[in-house]
């Protein structure tokens with residue numbers, strides 16, 4: 389880090405003191421003790437300086453100026469906003485968005501949010517808009533639900549996710565837009581979810597909670613270089629969108645007691661990249677979705693062509709990267725690579741159920757590391773959560789063409805649990821180059837049921853007998869005749 393270079397060098401300091409020490413003390417032992425004390429003190433002082441340097445580095449006296457990313461830009465304060473954390477700035481945000489909405493034909497406009505705490509009710513974005521958050525700028529969501537508008541349920545869900553009927557809209561919202569950028573110098577959008585989570589637990593809400601950022605039926609979206617935190621519900625929810633890039637983000641919520649605070653939920657989206665980010669939340673860090681049972685089947689819009697890479701994620705309640713369980717429009721062509729999942733309940737999971745219909749196929753996992761997770765790889769086909777009784781129990785999803793390459797880890801209780809069923813067999817799954825350290829038992833740790841597929845080369849732990857074995861050159865070594873055998877044990 390650059391700032392440490394300006395701290396006094398600890399080795400210089402120690403050298404200076406060493407020169408006079410031998411002239412005063414003849415005993416080798418005393419000298420040694422003294423050197424130890426001097427060394428310890430200098431390390432202490434050095435650390436102290438680093439911490440101080442770090443604070444100075446984090447809070448520059450002169451804040452970085454706003455880059456000009458659009459032909460027109462506005463300062464939030466131009467619209468009368470007050471960043472004291474108390475004044476409600478809804479009108480300022482709405483007026484700013486309205487001003488920018490008139491500039492679309494001329495390249496759009498940028499709204500600069502300076503350092504401060506800008507409390508507001510939910511507001512909408514407009515096309516050709518850049519929302520730029522300065523360092524130490526915080527857009528704070530008002531946590532009184534009276535200010536949150538109700539919206540119709542998502543068509544592919546039929547329901548608010550938690551209650552029937554309408555749902556709360558998102559804090560930052562947009563529909564039918566094009567060319568949206570939300571970025572900054574790591575400013576924060578804070579959903580102040582604490583009251584929502586509490587009311588949800590106490591069953592005091594009559595409608596599904598609102599996401600933090602939800603953009604629907606839109607294209608060309610870039611969200612980067614900012615922090616999203618404490619969403620009432622799912623944090624970032626692109627719904628039926630095309631061409632979405634999410635890069636260099638920090639997404640945070642408490643790892644416990646923040647129900648359904650998924651990090652990013654690509655939902656019926658295509659051409660999407662999520663990369664270079666850190667996510668630690670109270671539910672799935674990422675969950676790729678595409679609608680729920682009969683509503684999702686009728687809406688019929690898949691999530692596809694999605695690349696997820698270079699992430700560090702954590703989820704103590706659910707999983708690092710999930711697909712489903714709502715996947716009734718289908719999910720295909722997803723690549724998930726260079727991911728570290730640490731201290732989590734589950735690492736990578738596909739979840740579905742009878743009634744969902746559609747498919748999950750062409751999913752590639754590559755270079756995934758599990759650091760102290762309970763269960764590593766999971767496919768679960770009986771995730772029986774339905775919107776209502778109107779689902780078709782014979783609508784069986786097709787789960788196939790899934791590859792796991794370069795899977796590493798340590799401290800894992802169950803590296804693999806793939807549970808197909810007679811109705812929903814899991815097909816054409818392949819494993820290559822896997823080495824996962826086990827934390828607990830040595831038996832029943834590669835659990836399979838109704839799984840057809842192959843292992844290429846040797847992997848650790850040894851695979852279940854459901855899989856065919858091939859050598860590195862692709863020659864069949866052992867053909868399995870027990871693809872439908874079942875060894876699933878939820879007790880470990």
Ligand SMILES: *[C@@H]1O[C@H](CO)[C@@H](O)[C@H](O)[C@H]1NC(C)=O
Pocket residue numbers: 454463464465466500502
């Ligand atoms: C925005 O307005 C505030 C308050 O008037 C001011 O302190 C700040 O310098 C302005 N920033 C820019 C980039 O104009």
Ligand SMILES: *[C@@H]1O[C@H](CO)[C@@H](O)[C@H](O)[C@H]1NC(C)=O
Pocket residue numbers: 511512561563
């Ligand atoms: C925000 O957009 C939604 C959906 O287009 C709309 O129903 C709502 O009235 C808008 N809210 C405001 C304040 O413009």
Ligand SMILES: *[C@@H]1O[C@H](CO)[C@@H](O)[C@H](O)[C@H]1NC(C)=O
Pocket residue numbers: 572573574575613614636
């Ligand atoms: C990531 O965002 C931070 C601010 O949040 C910025 O300082 C850093 O340069 C960005 N990194 C890249 C690679 O864009």
Ligand SMILES: *[C@@H]1O[C@H](CO)[C@@H](O)[C@H](O)[C@H]1NC(C)=O
Pocket residue numbers: 574614615638
């Ligand atoms: C951005 O802010 C978050 C929250 O304060 C912090 O955890 C993260 O390290 C910051 N990112 C950068 C690149 O400074």
Ligand SMILES: *[C@@H]1O[C@H](CO)[C@@H](O)[C@H](O)[C@H]1NC(C)=O
Pocket residue numbers: 533592593594
């Ligand atoms: C929920 O509905 C009940 C009964 O209609 C009402 O008393 C209560 O105020 C409502 N709660 C909220 C948060 O709207």
Ligand SMILES: *[C@@H]1O[C@H](CO)[C@@H](O)[C@H](O)[C@H]1NC(C)=O
Pocket residue numbers: 567607608609610631633
């Ligand atoms: C995707 O969106 C970005 C803006 O985020 C834009 O620069 C790019 O041209 C779009 N790509 C396509 C293929 O439309």
Ligand SMILES: *[C@@H]1O[C@H](CO)[C@@H](O)[C@H](O)[C@H]1NC(C)=O
Pocket residue numbers: 571612613635636
């Ligand atoms: C993120 O911030 C860095 C450093 O300011 C900048 O170079 C980069 O272009 C930004 N990235 C995006 C995608 O906005």
Ligand SMILES: *[C@@H]1O[C@H](CO)[C@@H](O)[C@H](O)[C@H]1NC(C)=O
Pocket residue numbers: 692693694695721723
């Ligand atoms: C699969 O998705 C990637 C983006 O991750 C895209 O580049 C590629 O063209 C897609 N493949 C097909 C067959 O659509």
Ligand SMILES: *[C@@H]1O[C@H](CO)[C@@H](O)[C@H](O)[C@H]1NC(C)=O
Pocket residue numbers: 725726727728755756757
């Ligand atoms: C594998 O992923 C890790 C992050 O978990 C990353 O540090 C490493 O560079 C990746 N390796 C390759 C070969 O991409």
Ligand SMILES: *[C@@H]1O[C@H](CO)[C@@H](O)[C@H](O)[C@H]1NC(C)=O
Pocket residue numbers: 750788789790791816818
């Ligand atoms: C099996 O899945 C792989 C992708 O993992 C795909 O390339 C291949 O075509 C599939 N094989 C069959 C027989 O469907």
Ligand SMILES: *[C@@H]1O[C@H](CO)[C@@H](O)[C@H](O)[C@H]1NC(C)=O
Pocket residue numbers: 809810811813838869870871872
């Ligand atoms: C395994 O079960 C699947 C689906 O129930 C069936 O299609 C397949 O024939 C069975 N395989 C064997 C070897 O019994």
